[in-house]
Amino acid sequence: MLEREPFLAESMITIGQILRRFCNKMINNIGKDVVKYKVIDPFDDPLSPKSEILRYGTTMIKRKVWITFKNNMTITLQRPLLLSSFTAMTVVASTST
Numbered sequence: 001m002l003e004r005e006p007f008l009a010e011s012m013i014t015i016g017q018i019l020r021r022f023c024n025k026m027i028n029n030i031g032k033d034v035v036k037y038k039v040i041d042p043f044d045d046p047l048s049p050k051s052e053i054l055r056y057g058t059t060m061i062k063r064k065v066w067i068t069f070k071n072n073m074t075i076t077l078q079r080p081l082l083l084s085s086f087t088a089m090t091v092v093a094s095t096s097t
Contacts, residue, residue, distance in 0.1 A: 033063060033064060034063070034064045034065065034066055035061050035063050035064065035065045035066070036065075036066050036068070037057040037061060037065050037066065037067050037068070038052075038067075038068050038069070038070055039052065039053060039054045039057060039067060039068070039069045039070065039073070039075075040052040040053075040070045041053045042054075042073040042074060042075045042076075044075060044076060044077050044078045045078070046077075046078050046079040054067070054075055054081070055077075055081060057087075058081055058082070058083055058084075058087055059082075063086075064086040064087075065086070065087050065088070066088045066089075066090070067087065067088065067089045067090070068089075068090045069090070
């Protein structure tokens with residue numbers, strides 16, 4: 001299939017390279033110093049992020065952070081959201097309490 005669609009093959013290589021670079025940065029994102037943060041509220045406030053929203057977990061926590069979500073939610077960002085290389089997000093809802 002990839003022989004017939006060179007653009008697709010090229011795109012897959014690019015995605016693979018990006019993932020490899022990202023995963024290399026995430027190797028050290030384990031251990032006791034990683035903050036486990038759960039997003040509970042889908043609200044976004046870029047000027048004054050409160051605890052339990054996504055923006056708080058990505059901007060206010062200055063350590064390595066692993067972000068999970070309490071349940072399925074749609075988050076409409078008011079402004080772009082920047083992530084550090086030490087931020088990991090689980091994109092499926094967390095089942096733990």
